[in-house]
Amino acid sequence: MMPHYRADELFDLVDIGPARGMPEWANLKAVDRPAAVDKEHLVGPGIYALFLNDELFYIGIHAPADLPVTERWHKHVVAHTLRASSMFMRRRAFIYSLMLPGPIGQGLRACLTQASQEQFELANQDVDPFSSQWSKAMRQIELHGSGGICAPLVTRSFNTIFNKARFAEANWSTLGPGHDKDILSRMTFLYERLQTSTWSTAHEVKYQGLKRREDGLIAEFRPICNRETNPGDERTGVTLPVVQQAILRAFATTG
Structure with missing residues (x-):
């Protein structure tokens, strides 16, 4: 069974206040909860999916062989919700x-x-x-x-696209100030590692082993927070079991 984790098993949110010139609600940093979860199964390259209230909003890849995927997830918790203390927007x-x-x-x-x-x-x-x-x-x-x-x-921080702003606004009753515990308790992470690899370099693992599979999953599910999804074209109501099976099928293909 592909493991999945609730955000409040992995992280705490710390109010560090907004960076200069940022909105008042941009005030959070996510930090690891010490020894909250055994991260052995979270180390290594793989594909992950993020859910809020059991609904898919982002698909991503993690390529480093020696780092846990939580290195990426703690950024997503505050960046996709627009609660990070600083952000960058084109x-x-x-x-x-x-x-x-x-x-x-x-x-x-x-x-x-x-x-x-x-x-x-x-x-x-x-x-x-x-x-x-x-x-x-x-x-x-x-x-x-x-x-x-x-x-x-001008702040070179988490890149924030229009769709992330749309996502945050649509879910502000869960994500906004006063609901910090809801952010963590209602966000779920799904992760499947690349079990075997015929590639010798990290670049090959990322682009030949993971990226093409990620591209197919994004095209199928059109998560709202992925930059490849055009505003208004996102799918809604995509649940964890559906995505789980799709990731397993993607990894079952050869090449």
Whole structure:
């Protein structure tokens, strides 16, 4: 049976406050729980899947042979939920995320100076959101924060795509401030290691042993937080047993 783990078995969340220029809700760091779980079965290359409330939201790979996959998972806990104390967004993703009507959009807009907020509001008047005219107007906005260019655009930290912002906003009742314990208790990790390998280098393991299988799984399930999934094209309601069987089938193929 492929092992799976609840996040609160592996991690604790620590409030370290938001980095300069970040939203107030961006305040967490995930740290390992000492000796909470025997990590012997979490060391080595493999494919993993992440679930919130038993629903798939991300598929990834772990290539290092000598490190546990939790080295990646502790980042995902705060990065995919947008609760990390700092984040990086490309301009397009940031502008699209500014359009979200709930707490994510509100928090990101609050990172802007008053002048930039006014530019943004003016550019959105009498224009269909996400149209070519809207896109042209958005290119003209100067996205300044209190310390210069808005912090999420310059802080080299966890890369945050628009779909991650959509995911966080849609699940804010679980992921938002005041629900830190819910983040951990409702997030589950599934991991299957690459059992045999005919490849001699880490590069071969990653790209020949894992990446092509990951690509197939992402194409099949279209998890919302994978960059390959176009906004609005994600599948919903994909459960752990379904993904588990798909990963096993992927590893059963030769090559």
